[in-house]
Amino acid sequence: xxxxxxxxxxxxxxxxxxxxxxxxxxxxxxxxxxxxxxxxxxxxxxxxxxxxxxxxxxxxxxxxxxxxxxxxxxxxxxxxxxxxxxxxxxxxxxxxxxxxxxxxxxxxxxxxxxxxxxxxxxxxxxxxxxxxxxxxxxxxxxxxxxxxxxxxxxxxxxxxxxxxxxxxxxxxxxxxxxxxxxxxxxxxxxxxxxxxxxxxxxxxxxxxxxxxxxxxxxxxxxxxxxxxxxxxxxxxxxxxxxxxxxxxxxxxxxxxxxxxxxxxxxxxxxxxxxxxxxxxxxxxxxxxxxxxxxxxxxxxxxxxxxxxxxxxxxxxxxxxxxxxxxxxxxxxxxxxxxxxxxxxxxxxxxxxxxxxxxxxxxxxxxxxxxxxxxxxxxxxxxxxxxxxxxxxxxxxxxxxxxxxxxx
Numbered sequence: 001x002x003x004x005x006x007x008x009x010x011x012x013x014x015x016x017x018x019x020x021x022x023x024x025x026x027x028x029x030x031x032x033x034x035x036x037x038x039x040x041x042x043x044x045x046x047x048x049x050x051x052x053x054x055x056x057x058x059x060x061x062x063x064x065x066x067x068x069x070x071x072x073x074x075x076x077x078x079x080x081x082x083x084x085x086x087x088x089x090x091x092x093x094x095x096x097x098x099x100x101x102x103x104x105x106x107x108x109x110x111x112x113x114x115x116x117x118x119x120x121x122x123x124x125x126x127x128x129x130x131x132x133x134x135x136x137x138x139x140x141x142x143x144x145x146x147x148x149x150x151x152x153x154x155x156x157x158x159x160x161x162x163x164x165x166x167x168x169x170x171x172x173x174x175x176x177x178x179x180x181x182x183x184x185x186x187x188x189x190x191x192x193x194x195x196x197x198x199x200x201x202x203x204x205x206x207x208x209x210x211x212x213x214x215x216x217x218x219x220x221x222x223x224x225x226x227x228x229x230x231x232x233x234x235x236x237x238x239x240x241x242x243x244x245x246x247x248x249x250x251x252x253x254x255x256x257x258x259x260x261x262x263x264x265x266x267x268x269x270x271x272x273x274x275x276x277x278x279x280x281x282x283x284x285x286x287x288x289x290x291x292x293x294x295x296x297x298x299x300x301x302x303x304x305x306x307x308x309x310x311x312x313x314x315x316x317x318x319x320x321x322x323x324x325x326x327x328x329x330x331x332x333x334x335x336x337x338x339x340x341x342x343x344x345x346x347x348x349x350x351x352x353x354x355x356x357x358x359x360x361x362x363x364x365x366x367x368x369x370x371x372x373x374x375x376x377x378x379x380x381x382x383x384x385x386x387x388x389x390x391x392x393x394x395x396x397x398x399x400x401x402x403x404x405x406x407x
Contacts, residue, residue, distance in 0.1 A: 079353020102185025
């Protein structure tokens, strides 16, 4: 008897993301991004040697060579949902001296002894106002690269006199010296994203209708595209990924999303050459990581997915003001080979979440004007970012949201 065919709803699908500790070792999703598309798929590398053996057929001996696992995930840009995509395309959240910082510190105390990286407890001098299961503490402050702040939730408090033991919900990333500052903090939390030569790898779970999942491990982002247009459309993020391996999961992971809205153009602001460009209409930016897949003996999938280059470019559409004005004359700034900076911000009101992207050194590559009969004149500015040798920075980002753990 033929088994019944049961259709699956596309609307019940989802994309889960988890940051891997070891490249290619799959992890469960730590977040889900409400997606508009997920095209991750496998190309098994089927080919046939072209041989002559008294037959006209081209396909005789089926062989399988380089297995390709690639595709894109597209989604609205949120403050929290899918933040791992942006962070993993740039480099690292909470690098040494740039740790996560909470708001409104209260009930300050100090550590009575040092702690090591990987520790899940700390000893403190006082616990006044601390509530197990509720209080989030910030440990240490950001000072150079020697002191790095971290935020953790306190799960238990033990001790009747000083020192008290705070058990934390996640292991510490950094070591902290005795007498380091500790304080209770609340949202929002500020994350500093810095570029790195080595990029994190992700496990991306493609949930098909809530029935099956394809789990893509060892994903690295080859290209990240960010955009925000002054239309009835949300700000968007599209990540082009290459994966190392894939597996079928008969039981998809649970789906959980942060209750927040994506950004829209009315929440965006653009600074170009040190001036706020209130007449900006559209902005887009591409981060290309030049991922090189390397295949070696013993496995069909790539052994290495290496970010060998970095290229950042973008485009802004603005209402035309002048060709040679000292502030708004972008044509003249391009012709005179002026270098400037870009800062692009999307901010929800009332501390609802903020993304800020900074490019300290950009040059205008092209300038074009649209001169329509039935609209205002608009200028399109294409730019290229370069490495600022003084700061060793091409791009950095700041994320303010409700997440107290680093990405």
